[in-house]
Amino acid sequence: MSDRAPTTSTVAIDHCVLPVASLAVARERYEALGFTVAPDALHPFGTGNACIFFADGTYLEPLAVCDRTAYRDALSDQNSFILRDKSFRQTQGNEGFSALALKTDDARADHERFLLSGNSAGAPVEFARPLKGPDGSTGEARFRLAFSAPAGTGGFCFTCQRLHRSAMGGGTSSRHGNGVSGLLSVSVKVGDLETAQIYFSKLACVPAIGTETGAVVRFRNCAVHLEQDPAMPDSDEIRFDAVTFSCADPGKLRQILTRSNIVWQERNGAIHIPTAPGQGATFIFKENDHEA
CATH class of the missing domain: 3.10.180.10 (2,3-Dihydroxybiphenyl 1,2-Dioxygenase, domain 1)
Structure with a gap:
């Protein structure tokens, strides 16, 4: 057995978070690039997305502020995801690439690890959001997130644990015209x-x-x-x-x-x-x- 440290991780990337000013503009742009864009989805803390899913299990998450009242309430509640999103938009603008999400089976353990390393970026966030399939079927997805960042501003990372996802008909297409x-x-x-x-x-x-x-x-x-x-x-x-x-x-x-x-x-x-x-x-x- 080799004593050399491995150079490829067992940790996988889940998705990229890309703040936008408007989901409608983002959808138009991604479709013009040849991507298939999923139906809009809303978060309970005021943001919404229009995701682009890929066959390798990763995806892009264009993210906009869709409900400003819920967004302000989440800021008041010290929601870590919204605090980082707000900081990014204030310092970098409403269009950018704010975060990299990693797959995990245990976001709570990740949070403890981030605390020990000195790179925690706030308390974990757990939430559910509705799902809508291309065939019109509906369901629910539930997530738990743990946050990490090397600095107080700029980009950040978080682990994303899927706690529940309803079975739906139709599926979300990961086939894209651009290949x-x-x-x-x-x-x-x-x-x-x-x-x-x-x-x-x-x-x-x-x-x-x-x-x-x-x-x-x-x-x-x-x-x-x-x-x-x-x-x-x-x-x-x-x-x-x-x-x-x-x-x-x-x-x-x-x-x-x-x-x-x-x-x-x-x-x-x-x-x-x-x-x-x-x-x-x-x-x-x-x-x-x-x-x-």
Whole structure:
């Protein structure tokens, strides 16, 4: 048996949280990019989403403030998710990439671990929200979240435990016209590379690996690339910057982008799409057999 530490984690990425000013604008943007977008869903604390689910079990969560009264009440109640969302919108704007969620079977244990590491970002949150399937069927999903962050502002992470999900007919489509099947990697701008490496290594339970531009931490299903940003000197803050997707048919994607008048560039065999209203992160598309 090897004494070397593993370099690929058993911890998996669950989803990316992408704040938007409007779910309607986000839906229009994602559909123009060739994604299938799930029906809008509302949270009890005032936010709502219009998710994009992938065959690999990950998803994107465009997130908007939909009920300002419930949102204000959640702030008054010190809801950790809403406190971080509010902080992000105040400092970074209403469009961006605020958080990375990890899969877990025990968010309570994760919270205790975050407290011990000094990276807790608030009390756990448990909630239920209604579900609506493409066939019109309804149900309920219940979640428990535990929060972590290396700094008081900027990006954050949380673990997401699914406590219950009603069975529904129709299912949510994870098939997309642009050929995307899942996430390959997430890119993060950091102020202090060493601090960021330690932080993400603790989340993934594997060491970071140095690269020419920074470091990479390999979660079970997705790589997290860390790049030092000269504009963030001596800062523990993290800023999620880009998402790279696995794409089966770049040719089909190019046709969709051209038809939708989407601005894009091709660099090193990958298609790069800059941020736009409804899309708060740079999107990069690589063929399925490319390394993250």
